Amino acid sequence: MEYFIELFFSGLTRGSIYALIALGYTMVYGIIGLINFAHGEIYMIGAFTSFIVATVLSILGFPLLAIFVIAALAAAVWSSAYGFTVEKLAYKPLRNAPRLSPLISAIGMSIFLQNYVLLAQTSDFMPFPQLIPEFGFMEPIAGIIGSSDLVILLTTAVVMVILTWLIKFTRIGKAMRATAQDRTMAMLVGINVNHVISVTFIIGSALAAIGGLLIASHVGQINFFIGFIAGIKAFTAAVLGGIGSIPGAVLGSFILGLTEAFATGYVSSDYEDVFAFSLLVLILIFRPSGLLGKATIEKV
Amino acid sequence: MNFSTKMFSLLSAVALTVAFSTGAMAGDVIKIGIAGAHSGDLASYGLPTVKAAELVVKHINEKGGINGSKVELMVEDDVCKPEVATNTATKLVSGGVNVVIGHICSGATKAALPIYNEADVIVMSPSATNPALTQSGDYPNFYRTIASDDAQARTEVDFAVNVLKAKKIAVIHDKGDYGKGLAEFAKLFIEQGAKAEVVLYEGITPGAVDYSAVVQKIKRSRADAIIFGGYHPEASKIITQIRKKKMDTIFISDDGVKDNTFIKVAGKYAEGVYATGPADVSSNPITKQYREEHMKVYGSEPGAFFDNAVAAAIVLTNAIEKAGSTDPKAIAKVLHTQIAETPFGEIMFDEKGDAIGVGFSMYQVKDGKYVQVK
Structure with a gap:
């Protein structure tokens, strides 16, 4: 039973990280119908930004909590700037182009950003400072759930609550929902659609950056390529839950994380990805638009 | 090359080596073949072996050769490609080599070995690490001065x-x-x-x-x-x-x-944390001597497998000297039974052809550095 609980938390931790990234995918898809393949790279840039900020601050002798908060803010702001710029440069000019064009542009952006970080930083793996201390009160159960797992779970939960509030109860949230429903109609009633899209990219990027910081601190290393696999997995989670749906992305991420953890724990880690993707295929066979996705009816 | 000419060259190669390998007399020339990648992508793996053999042979010839016979090198390029390696081997065999140092890559070595086997030529690789080369028992003439995978x-x-x-x-x-x-x-x-x-x-x-x-x-x-x-x-x-x-x-x-x-x-x-790695031989006097000579003669640090190649050249020439002839059986007997001083210390060969005494050491991380575990 203890083993089950350990695996459960391990899966939840993974799921939380996937969720933070998957939200960006799903929000962007919901609003402009684009799969933003450069999103994994935004996550990676978030990890690098927090790495640089945290290293500088720890040299200056800041307390750990301050480093954590400042690094998270800096990563969120800097990644948002990237997300915003990527949208303006690579997607906005293609807003009325065929759907394939922005998709290719997104793949191009992903490759560009990866190589940019490779050249601007390094191809080596870098040691990431441990920003989450081992809490004293976690000591008795440290074997089951580590302090960083706890912080990841809590941070993700808090972020989810804030995001839900933002979308349900604020003006910009309302505008986002309206744009998602019908972009032309939203424009007609006076919503600045370009502004809404920018905000969506900014929020998605900030979430991914926080995910990058958390996981980098959890595993203790980063390099320029970490965004690729994390991005693919988060994208899978978003599709699993129903792309375009925010609760769907979260649900899909947790299902994916837990499947991977249990497949590794009870079967073999050789088949971790096999199980994860078999699940995806199965769900898509029975629910082609994902678990919580709405079936879209094409009007002819 | 079509099949019949290939067969012909193979046969003539066999015939020639039979003629040559039946014991070199004093005053004859002892021919050591050097086969490996000397051009192309993997040249940096093959060229250090040529230089190692040149340095070792220079010493031997300065001292008057092996039992009065001068040593001559026959350098042939196989670009690490199996299909080229068979030609390389045929060329060496038909040129009358007594022993071969090479080949460099496992794939090329595997392709060339049947030809040397036919011709009964002893081959010693400084770098081919594929386990099957020695462990399969298919190539009794094959030896190596590097640990297998x-x-x-x-x-x-x-x-x-x-x-x-x-x-x-x-x-x-x-x-x-x-x-x-x-x-x-x-x-x-x-x-x-x-x-x-x-x-x-x-x-x-x-x-x-x-x-x-x-x-x-x-x-x-x-x-x-x-x-x-x-x-x-x-x-x-x-x-x-x-x-x-x-x-x-x-x-x-x-x-x-x-x-x-x-x-x-x-x-x-x-x-x-423990990790295995090649044994550190930099304090061995023979290693030091040859690395310094390389620096002096070629003006650069030696490249990949240099120490292994020096070891192969020393072991082979030493075996020919002790055997008193270039008869493969006599050389093999010396290789299996007598110890030779090489850059890796004293080595000899087990019955499969792997060098005893060349291998990996265990290292452990201590105070942020890998330290060899004694």
């Missing part, structure tokens, strides 16, 4: 079982050719040794977000030691998560992990 797994397992007395071992690999290959050998050796058991055998996905589920599994298996086949990025992630879970499981890995990046990334968690 499985030697590393052997070192890891012996160390875990005999030195650290581990009873339960988890074997983890990264599913890659290198890591999985090592892990398979490690598993086999543990099972053959029957002193310890493999409690877990798992492949992990390189680059995954984290490995905590695998770490939980290792914990549940109650392994005393982990043997990991793979490279440092995964190793540092795993060791970090293991130590964070307060597990003190011994971590043993390979030369893909014996890299300073591993220590840099894993930081304090790297302390105490």
